[in-house]
Amino acid sequence: MTTDHERLRRAETAEVRSEIRAGRYRAHTAGLGLGFLQTNLAILPAAFALDFMRYCQRNPKPCPLVGVSDTGNPMMFTLGRDIDIRTDVPAYNIYREGRLDHSTPSIEDTWRADMVAFALGCSFTFERALIEAGIPVWHIDNDRTVPMFRSNIDTVPAGPFSGKMVVSMRGIAADRVADAIEISRRYPLAHGAPVHAGDPDAIGISDIARPDWGDPAPIGEGLVPVFWACGVTPQVAIETAAIPLCITHKPGHMLITDIPEDAEVPVLRPTS
Amino acid sequence: MTTDHERLRRAETAEVRSEIRAGRYRAHTAGLGLGFLQTNLAILPAAFALDFMRYCQRNPKPCPLVGVSDTGNPMMFTLGRDIDIRTDVPAYNIYREGRLDHSTPSIEDTWRADMVAFALGCSFTFERALIEAGIPVWHIDNDRTVPMFRSNIDTVPAGPFSGKMVVSMRGIAADRVADAIEISRRYPLAHGAPVHAGDPDAIGISDIARPDWGDPAPIGEGLVPVFWACGVTPQVAIETAAIPLCITHKPGHMLITDIPEDAEVPVLRPTS
Structure with missing residues (x-):
């Protein structure tokens, strides 16, 4: 800062x-x-x-x-x-x-x-809402960039724009995952509800410790990796x-x- | 039917x-x-x-x-x-x-x-939700077309498309207006929350008994006229x-x- x-x-x-x-x-x-x-x-x-x-x-x-x-x-x-x-x-x-x-x-x-x-x-919008609900966000508390990964989820193409969905990951306490889903779903203009919670491999992420963009974030004991659609997706589509x-x-x-x-x-x- | x-x-x-x-x-x-x-x-x-x-x-x-x-x-x-x-x-x-x-x-x-x-x-989507919440919709119960009015609310122009917003009216019991607002707001893909509740004159409607499209609907004792944005709006913009x-x-x-x-x-x- x-x-x-x-x-x-x-x-x-x-x-x-x-x-x-x-x-x-x-x-x-x-x-x-x-x-x-x-x-x-x-x-x-x-x-x-x-x-x-x-x-x-x-x-x-x-x-x-x-x-x-x-x-x-x-x-x-x-x-x-x-x-x-x-x-x-x-x-x-x-x-x-x-x-x-x-x-x-x-x-x-x-x-x-x-x-x-x-x-x-x-x-930013849903992260603030998570924090206000008492759900900590590691990369914010530690002044890092959120870890982002290229998933295996296809986007729906339009003209020359297509590609895999980029997702951002936040580790959420297992007993707050449902809250995190419900809270972020209220913000459809800020990516809405997560696209996946749990096993990274299920959406094509083989190594959670090595993000494609941003900084690695530890998944502490009792935390579940939760993945939201990420605004880097259109950037990748534009590059492609x-x-x-x-x-x-x-x-x-x-x-x-x-x-x-x-x-x-x-x-x-x-x-x- | x-x-x-x-x-x-x-x-x-x-x-x-x-x-x-x-x-x-x-x-x-x-x-x-x-x-x-x-x-x-x-x-x-x-x-x-x-x-x-x-x-x-x-x-x-x-x-x-x-x-x-x-x-x-x-x-x-x-x-x-x-x-x-x-x-x-x-x-x-x-x-x-x-x-x-x-x-x-x-x-x-x-x-x-x-x-x-x-x-x-x-x-259709939010009307069904209103009915399921016990809020009657007169034009449906009486097999008429919802009354629609040209309001004095400007739409935001884009290229050749512009004009006043067309609104549809449903009479809602005064003690259910807040519920109707909260319920319809859940459906942003079905016009969302009303744009106005109460005095028709406030949005440029001089005679609630004479809709510009659809059938007149009586505003019974204890009912408040509630106005939702209407899908005839883009049709008017296209005609204009x-x-x-x-x-x-x-x-x-x-x-x-x-x-x-x-x-x-x-x-x-x-x-x-």
């Missing part, structure tokens, strides 16, 4: 975005804008947007669709006041032909008139599709919206 | 669709395929599909997106086994330049390689956009899917 992070922990969502836009905050967003949805980000040329949107609709657990920009309009007006998707995320990854080209704190130079931005829900240009957030560096976590629908009414 | 309807009340969803496809059943679908999602239908040329999908994403209460076909592929494979959207709905309305051209029991001749089919959730060709279901003649009403996500896994 940086001093900057401490300073912004109690700030309003608009103030956090304003600091990010001004270039004064470029670190991860965990713990910021508490109570409001944070999102993963994928920005693609319009030629691929309908297929990508279908991919999200067909795979709502890994890719919960929270907001979609107009083509060429960087203002995400359904997700908050004055959100400019070119500048209001702390760090972006630029992919060309499916490969990471570079990271950057602003995409003003890369944005084009044919771009469409997709905001997809992330796990090898489209000419795609922009994502840098992992952990999310878009902070003005949508309350418990909102029935993730849409800020234009008049409100 | 026709004899045909009685015969199909206990049939499996696949059998009902098979009867419809064969032309042996052409009436309304209320009460059929109990326990499974039924959907409204909008089929548009791909040139308008991304904007229409954005319109649905931005207005999830009137337009809850349940399924989207591949472009030119009439098989709605995420919603059930062997659903051919050209033949498996009992009656279709064909619109040209925003005007109703004709109704037809099959669109095999009208379907084109650039068509995209959208299935949108409908109110006056796109060259659009196909919808004929009201009441819905698509019966294989998705259980209480499914966490409306997607049939390809392998299941």
Whole structure:
């Protein structure tokens, strides 16, 4: 946690975005804008947007669709006041032909008139709910990144987008697994209920100590490994599709919206 | 209720669709395929599909997106086994330049390689839940069509699609309004919680006895008029956009899917 992070922990969502836009905050967003949805980000040329949107609709657990920009309009007006998707995320990854080209704190130079931005829900929301219910989350308590694995679960394809589902793992006490399922299911815009609890091998994970992304997390005595659909899934689908240009957030560096976590629908009414 | 309807009340969803496809059943679908999602239908040329999908994403209460076909592929494979959207709905309305051209029991001749089919959730699901909770629904008990009104609530526009929200009204006993809100909120794919309860004038409805669509329903002593977002909203948006060709279901003649009403996500896994 940086001093900057401490300073912004109690700030309003608009103030956090304003600091990010001004270039004064470029670190991860965990713990910021508490109570409001944070999102993963994928920005693609319009030629691929309908297929990508279908991919999200067909795979709502890994890719919960929270907001979609107009083509060429960087203002995400359904997700908050004055959100400019070119500048209001702390760090972006630029992919060309499916490969990471570079990271950057602003995409003003890369944005084009044919771009469409997709905001997809992330796990911060249900993790907070688990913690509030007294279910500890090891990687948060130990300031690590959640362990993520490529599972053997197929996603439902759409156009060039397809692939296996990436899952994130949290070790949950056996007597709280049912609670964890019930609590996270309340947040369909944050991956919803787990896709699997128990034997990692059943979903094609041979070594739980060696995640494909993130840091290993120990499965302590009495804990059950519980697996949630993960927002890295669409990133892998985009890489596999090898489209000419795609922009994502840098992992952990999310878009902070003005949508309350418990909102029935993730849409800020234009008049409100 | 026709004899045909009685015969199909206990049939499996696949059998009902098979009867419809064969032309042996052409009436309304209320009460059929109990326990499974039924959907409204909008089929548009791909040139308008991304904007229409954005319109649905931005207005999830009137337009809850349940399924989207591949472009030119009439098989709605995420919603059930062997659903051919050209033949498996009992009656279709064909619109040209925003005007109703004709109704037809099959669109095999009208379907084109650039068509995209959208299935949108409908109110049958939450109405059944209300009735099971002991909350009577007058228009069902009296075999009428629910009264629908053009409200003064703006939808969030996307491309050529915009307009006021259409709402449906059910009179609910004052001491059950909170229950009705809580119950229907559990079904986000069936319009979710009401958008308004109480004074019709507050949402621009001047005469509750004269609905814009459907049949009038009396507001008995002790009942509160409760308004839900209605699936006629996208139909009005499509008419207003006056796109060259659009196909919808004929009201009441819905698509019966294989998705259980209480499914966490409306997607049939390809392998299941």
